Amino acid sequence: MSKKCDLHYSEMVRKSYQRLPGQGLWTWITAKELPDRETMWHSTGLECLLWSCLWFFGGIAGAIAILQSDINSIWLLLPTLFTVGGARYIVATIIHHAVHHTVFDTPLANKVVAEVFSTITLVQPYESYRRFHVFEHHGKDFSTGEDQDLAAIYKLGLCPGLSVPELKLILLAQCINPIFHLNFFFGRIKSNIVGVPLYRLAMTVAWLSILTCTAYWLGLKDFLVAILLPCTVLYQICSLLHLVTEHAWVIRAEDETVKQSHHQNSLGRFCGEAVPHHHSKVVSSIMWTVWGFKHLAWHIPCRILFVQGSLAVHDWHHRHGGKRDWPNAIQHREEEVQKEKSQGVYTYTDIWGFSNCVEYALTRISESSLTIDTTNLSYRLN
Secondary structure (H helix, E strand, O other): OHHHHOHHHHHHHHHHHHHOOOHHHHHHHHOOOOOOOOOOOOOOHHHHHHHHHHHHHHHHHHHHHHHOOOOOHHHHHHHHHHHHHHHHHHHHHHHHHHHOOOOOOOHHHHHHHHHHHHHHOOOOOHHHHHHHHHHHHOOOOOOOOOOHHHHHHHHOOOOOOOOHHHHHHHHHHHHOOHHHHHHHHHHHHHHHHOOOOHHHHHHHHHHHHHHHHHHHHHOHHHHHHHHHHHHHHHHHHHHHHHHHHHEOOOOOOOOOOHHHHHHHOEOEEEOOOOOOOOOOHHHHHHHHHHHHHHHHHHHHHHHHHOOOOOHHHHHHHOOOOOOOOHHHHHHHHHHHHHHHHHOOOOOOOEEEOHHHHHHHHHHHHHHOOOOOOOOOOOOOOO
16 A cells, blocks of 8 residues: 555556557546656646536437437446546536636636536535635645535544444445435535525526426436436545545644645545556466556546546645646646655655555545544535
8 A cells, every 4th residue: 555655656657658659648547747748738727628518518418319329328338427527527627626716817707617517517606615615625624623525524434443444335335325315416406596696596496497308308218317317326426436535534633734734635646557567478468458458447437537637636736726727737746746856755645546545545544543523513515
């Protein structure tokens, strides 16, 4: 486990991909940049917004096309992957950065983006999300019971004092727990209709009316498969797994500063594993086949579903929350890593493979000696 959090190991894995063509593609897939690679493209917030919409609406359109044709339903896996990943991209990247006022230049433009797309995805509106995320989660409440994200983890049963196998069982149980999904979904609906400005209520009613008409037009079965299931159960599973792994959810010690807790408890989550070494022809063929299959079946879907956009380097964001150049966070993180390396220090945490991210996050919780009373904790999932 410790090896997979080490800078030397992290650089070794990424540099192993240099044997392959298309390093820009591998930077996107792994979310780890090479130290000296010159990038040919500088991304913007608008570009990321367009990509998220393409994933989301394109995935829905693709699923509808398959459902209303004679194409084998197994092909639904691909558009569903992008529908769910697109919804998470919109919420966890676009809306997330909009409440930080870093997607567009003006607060109003960011608010409009957050309000429109949080209505479409039926998640927490701009004002409440900005209040608890920017001023609490990114502030002094981080790594305390006042942080609603940490409170959610603990209230769902992922608490210190339990073994890692026990925590894994609890996490799995929550992922398939109908009560969890109903509470999550009704919480999303409630956040869109209770205590919101009149304009937001009107937006919600209008959008729910559009969804009702769409369900009537498509038929209940196609609506359920193409839209409702990806945007509720599957979305919520991905949201939970992202939340569990984006930080080490441990209570801040009394002698630990807020800045130290942001640095020590924020994680870099990279997708992929080292390219196979040269062996005999038969062994190499087997290893390359396994390596390729794992990327297609696991690492790339994880990149799309759990750590899309700049989420893979969420630890950089917690050091530079107000930076507008977050679409290029992968490159900026690597620049900072190399600067630290030249000074003989390394304050980031690199974890390769999403299953290792889960293992690391649950291990940190399990080994934590500090706990809190969860009785009165308030939280909101998004």
